[in-house]
Amino acid sequence: MRAPTSRSKSASGPGTKAAATARAAKTTVPKAATPEPATAKPAPGKPKSSKSAAKPSVAKPSGTKPVASKPLKTKPSASKPATGPAPAAAVLTLSSKNYSSWSLRGFLMCRMAGLDFEEAKVSADDPDIRAELLLQSSSFLVPRLDHDGMRIWDTLAIGEYLHERAPEAGLLPKERAARAHCRSICGEMHSGFANLRSALPMNVKVRHPGFKVWTGAQADIERILTIWRGCLKAYGGPYLFGAAPTMADAMYAPVCSRFTTYDVELDAPTAAYCKAILALPAMKEWTKAALEEPDEMEELDVEF
Numbered sequence: 532m533r534a535p536t537s538r539s540k541s542a543s544g545p546g547t548k549a550a551a552t553a554r555a556a557k558t559t560v561p562k563a564a565t566p567e568p569a570t571a572k573p574a575p576g577k578p579k580s581s582k583s584a585a586k587p588s589v590a591k592p593s594g595t596k597p598v599a600s601k602p603l604k605t606k607p608s609a610s611k612p613a614t615g616p617a618p619a620a621a622v623l624t625l626s627s628k629n630y631s632s633w634s635l636r637g638f639l640m641c642r643m644a645g646l647d648f649e650e651a652k653v654s655a656d657d658p659d660i661r662a663e664l665l666l667q668s669s670s671f672l673v674p675r676l677d678h679d680g681m682r683i684w685d686t687l688a689i690g691e692y693l694h695e696r697a698p699e700a701g702l703l704p705k706e707r708a709a710r711a712h713c714r715s716i717c718g719e720m721h722s723g724f725a726n727l728r729s730a731l732p733m734n735v736k737v738r739h740p741g742f743k744v745w746t747g748a749q750a751d752i753e754r755i756l757t758i759w760r761g762c763l764k765a766y767g768g769p770y771l772f773g774a775a776p777t778m779a780d781a782m783y784a785p786v787c788s789r790f791t792t793y794d795v796e797l798d799a800p801t802a803a804y805c806k807a808i809l810a811l812p813a814m815k816e817w818t819k820a821a822l823e824e825p826d827e828m829e830e831l832d833v834e835f
């Protein structure tokens with residue numbers, strides 16, 4: 532069954548169906564496929580053909596290697612050397628780099644803040660790991676930051692903590708009105724856009740050309756694009772609050788990834804914004820790791 536068109540009135544509950552439909556149709560492309568497709572659309576407003584909608588694909592880097600999916604007690608990332616410098620004072624606990632949009636936000640914020648941190652990865656598909664996560668994080672959720680004997684969970688709290696610790700890093704804009712604006716749109720992302728999150732779950736590896744977006748999710752998309760256009764106009768881009776990325780860009784970065792995955796039509800300024808976000812070194816680092824994750828954690832496909 533195909534997802535309804537954007538004209539459908541149904542705004543509640545269709546997201547998982549749409550995502551499931553899209554998943555059912557996806558195919559794998561050769562391993563040499565580029566991980567970073569263009570986001571700009573040549574003909575805004577033009578209906579997408581059902582022909583193109585039937586050709587989703589999976590983007591993978593060459594040399595993708597399987598990683599054990601079971602032994603995931605919280606552990607430092609595999610790249611940690613056995614010997615060498617003293618361990619970092621900060622540990623960021625996160626989950627899948629392909630599916631976990633909140634983990635991505637926390638990761639980008641830590642990178643923007645210049646924090647020296649190690650990653651601890653948990654796999655939310657394993658009941659033992661979920662139980663362990665419950666012990667470690669009051670909210671049961673990731674990302675979580677352990678730093679200087681403190682434990683901070685919830686992405687906005689992590690961002691605010693990082694800003695307090697290093698305001699010069701610019702996670703929040705210097706000027707008060709811009710700072711208030713930034714906090715407002717971060718809050719809007721944090722508490723809203725449920726239809727978008729449900730209908731277009733983050734999935735870095737997959738491409739769904741011509742994806743049909745449900746009405747409720749389309750309203751979320753339009754609100755997000757309005758936010759972006761307003762910021763880009765007011766602060767001059769290329770990031771939401773001007774020349775350097777802020778917490779707001781970290782909050783909306785998974786949306787850029789989703790817009791790429793689901794082939795969302797963008798105008799020139801918003802396409803350029805997505806391109807700028809996807810080109811951030813930290814975003815490229817994340818994307819590369821996501822593409823190297825084990826394939827197909829089906830139960831996570833619609834949850835993030």
Ligand SMILES: N[C@@H](CCC(=O)N[C@@H](CS)C(=O)NCC(=O)O)C(=O)O
Nearest residue numbers: 631632633655672673674685686687
């Ligand atoms: N409001 C939380 C949301 C975090 C969240 O939903 N994290 C997801 C991963 S993207 C999670 O930990 N899910 C755990 C689970 O489903 O068991 C935040 O801002 O950090």
